[in-house]
Amino acid sequence: MTTATARISRPGRNAATPTRNARSRERALAWARRAPLLPALIFLIIVTQLPFVVTLIISFMNWNSLSPDKTAFAGVENYVTVLTDPDLRQAIFTTILLTVSVVLASLVIGLGLALLLDKKFIGRGLARTLLIAPFLVVPVAAALIWKHALLNPTYGLINGILTWVWSLFGSTTPPQLDLLSQAPLMAVIISLVWQWTPFMMLILLAGLQSRPMDTVEAAQMDGATPWAIFRHLTLPHLRQYLELGGLLGAIYIVQNFDAVFTLTAGGLGTANLPYAIYQTFYFANEYGLASAAGVVVVIGTIIVATFALRTVFSLFKKEAAR
Amino acid sequence: MSTLTPAAPRKATPPAARATGPVRRGKSRMDPTRNNTAAGIAAWLLALLFAAPVLWMILTSFHSETDAATNPPSIAANLTLDAYREFFGETSGVSPWPALINSATASILSTVLVLVLAIPAAYALSIRPVKKWTDVMFFFLSTKMMPVVAAILPLYLFARTVGALDNIWFLILMYTSMNLPIAVWMMRSFLAEVPVEMLEAAQIDGANLLLTLRKIIAPVAMPGIAATALICFIFSWNELLLARVLTGVVAGTAPVFLTGFVSGQGLFLAKVCAAAVVISLPVLFAGFAAQDKLVQGLSLGAVK
Numbered sequence: 001m002t003t004a005t006a007r008i009s010r011p012g013r014n015a016a017t018p019t020r021n022a023r024s025r026e027r028a029l030a031w032a033r034r035a036p037l038l039p040a041l042i043f044l045i046i047v048t049q050l051p052f053v054v055t056l057i058i059s060f061m062n063w064n065s066l067s068p069d070k071t072a073f074a075g076v077e078n079y080v081t082v083l084t085d086p087d088l089r090q091a092i093f094t095t096i097l098l099t100v101s102v103v104l105a106s107l108v109i110g111l112g113l114a115l116l117l118d119k120k121f122i123g124r125g126l127a128r129t130l131l132i133a134p135f136l137v138v139p140v141a142a143a144l145i146w147k148h149a150l151l152n153p154t155y156g157l158i159n160g161i162l163t164w165v166w167s168l169f170g171s172t173t174p175p176q177l178d179l180l181s182q183a184p185l186m187a188v189i190i191s192l193v194w195q196w197t198p199f200m201m202l203i204l205l206a207g208l209q210s211r212p213m214d215t216v217e218a219a220q221m222d223g224a225t226p227w228a229i230f231r232h233l234t235l236p237h238l239r240q241y242l243e244l245g246g247l248l249g250a251i252y253i254v255q256n257f258d259a260v261f262t263l264t265a266g267g268l269g270t271a272n273l274p275y276a277i278y279q280t281f282y283f284a285n286e287y288g289l290a291s292a293a294g295v296v297v298v299i300g301t302i303i304v305a306t307f308a309l310r311t312v313f314s315l316f317k318k319e320a321a322r
Numbered sequence: 323m324s325t326l327t328p329a330a331p332r333k334a335t336p337p338a339a340r341a342t343g344p345v346r347r348g349k350s351r352m353d354p355t356r357n358n359t360a361a362g363i364a365a366w367l368l369a370l371l372f373a374a375p376v377l378w379m380i381l382t383s384f385h386s387e388t389d390a391a392t393n394p395p396s397i398a399a400n401l402t403l404d405a406y407r408e409f410f411g412e413t414s415g416v417s418p419w420p421a422l423i424n425s426a427t428a429s430i431l432s433t434v435l436v437l438v439l440a441i442p443a444a445y446a447l448s449i450r451p452v453k454k455w456t457d458v459m460f461f462f463l464s465t466k467m468m469p470v471v472a473a474i475l476p477l478y479l480f481a482r483t484v485g486a487l488d489n490i491w492f493l494i495l496m497y498t499s500m501n502l503p504i505a506v507w508m509m510r511s512f513l514a515e516v517p518v519e520m521l522e523a524a525q526i527d528g529a530n531l532l533l534t535l536r537k538i539i540a541p542v543a544m545p546g547i548a549a550t551a552l553i554c555f556i557f558s559w560n561e562l563l564l565a566r567v568l569t570g571v572v573a574g575t576a577p578v579f580l581t582g583f584v585s586g587q588g589l590f591l592a593k594v595c596a597a598a599v600v601i602s603l604p605v606l607f608a609g610f611a612a613q614d615k616l617v618q619g620l621s622l623g624a625v626k
Contacts, residue, residue, distance in 0.1 A: 033452045036442030040502060041458070043439060047499035048465045054476035113368060121362025129610060130373040136609035137376060138560050140577040141598035144584060145379045148594050155391040155591065157378050164394035194372065202617040244621055255469045257563040262581065274471045274563070281475050282567065294472035305467040 059291035066285045078292035088293060090269055091276035094185065095254060098272055102192045103249045107242060110200025118208045135198040143262035146191040153178040184268045188259050200245045207241030250304050273297050383595035390591040405592035409600060421579030424490055428575060429558035432497035436505045436554050437547065444509030449516060462503040470563055478567055488570040496564050501554040508619050512546025549615030552608050559605055576601045
């Protein structure tokens with residue numbers, strides 16, 4: 001950038017009309033550089049930023065589409081409702097619980113799997129491919145399979161296996177689970193952990209494979225225990241990959257709609273904010289309220305995203321410095 | 323655990339192994355060999371556990387309805403294509419084809435649009451970077467961090483006002499905006515791999531922009547473009563919330579069809595599994611083909 005500018009401004013100094021020509025050329029060059037960027041930038045601003053500004057405006061309005069004559073400015077009323085209404089407050093709580101538990105569980109299991117897959121063994125490629133499968137099933141389809149083929153209390157696979165195992169011991173009264181009605185949030189969490197663990201595993205595996213092996217080998221030569229190597233070499237190296245996986249996972253899982261919609265339809269305290277917002281505007285037609293809830297999600301995501309940005313930024317800087 | 327435990331087996335390694343191990347890598351691999359068998363078994367067990375729901379879905383889809391809904395499960399039941407015939411509407415009369423075609427249209431066209439917008443943008447962010455290009459990158463990223471629900475109401479109201487509800491073209495635009503930030507990030511990381519020396523050499527030789535693009539940038543960037551396209555396709559194919567809110571009878575996509583199909587058909591397990599297999603098939607193929615690129619795309623190009 002600087003070299004280019006220097007090269008262009010130099011002949012300007014010698015010319016009769018010194019700076020003006022050079023400056024306009026410089027400006028033209030800058031625009032020539034920007035031009036390829038503009039379509040994408042403008043498109044995104046129009047399609048994502050403008051609607052959010054409108055959401056922000058609607059969030060301060062009293063607007064139920066079923067009674068359009070009562071539409072008026074409402075101040076912070078909607079926000080007060082979002083934070084005090086038991087259902088919406090429950091949805092905030094559910095969103096946090098769901099996101100945190102799914103991210104942590106899939107990170108821990110994903111780390112375990114990544115460490116296993118980092119070793120050489122027969123059929124490693126195939127095992128990895130099998131492990132990725134949960135991530136590749138279309139989310140709605142995955143949720144349907146969990147609901148009907150696995151967790152169904154009468155003929156789901158899980159109860160089926162329980163029946164089979166118990167019958168091996170001659171028992172006709174096996175324990176049967178009904179997770180969907182007894183612990184519905186648990187059902188959602190399990191299916192999401194199943195789906196997101198492969199993602200964490202792949203990120204962490206990429207981290208493990210970029211680990212400088214010479215230090216590990218040196219430590220091994222010095223007689224360090226595997227645990228010490230893991231604790232003092234592997235884990236610090238993986239840190240930013242763990243952060244990246246966790247924060248990206250959080251951003252995707254906060255927004256989860258498919259699993260909640262399909263598995264429980266938001267029943268029994270499983271409605272997270274995306275689902276609650278969908279219901280508030282799609283069925284209850286409470287536009288103001290839905291918008292306020294949407295803004296609350298964005299504020300929450302910004303908090304998470306600030307950390308995410310920092311992590312991504314550190315990876316990014318590393319690359320830029322290369 | 324003390325340091326003694328792992329040291330003990332190391333002492334037991336025959337001196338021959340030590341002697342043949344001037345390459346340190348060779349020796350360090352000698353040690354964990356025994357662990358590897360254990361790790362391999364553990365990994366395989368876990369892999370089967372994780373894949374079990376998928377394998378079960380595929381198996382059940384080839385069973386008859388009576389064999390599918392048994393407790394305990396009938397693994398050895400006869401295989402049949404009935405559920406697939408049923409799903410494709412041979413008997414029920416509800417065809418999934420319009421929904422599948424809508425999904426394919428929305429996914430493919432939005433992917434093309436994304437590439438048309440993202441490739442020049444990535445060029446402006448990597449090869450001849452604009453000033454403050456990192457800020458621009460983070461702007462793109464920040465739009466991805468905004469949950470869809472926070473903008474969906476205005477989009478819905480806008481579509482309703484201009485008559486774009488249940489219109490596949492509006493959905494295509496939405497999917498384009500959904501995938502564009504990821505595509506820009508991915509493409510930038512791929513284009514950044516083009517060696518600067520080659521670009522400089524081309525410039526010195528007097529190659530014009532088009533020639534440089536064709537001869538130097540395209541060959542390096544092609545695999546990246548393919549990977550980006552795959553990921554955009556997968557995301558669009560999987561999307562439910564936008565499609566659910568913005569489409570209906572005419573423009574409904576496969577995920578929307580699937581949710582309606584289940585509630586409308588009651589519980590026919592084999593058929594539900596067949597439906598899930600059919601709509602997951604394109605993604606499964608695409609995903610297996612591009613396993614590594616998948617992470618890179620999902621992690622916005624931050625992990626290589």
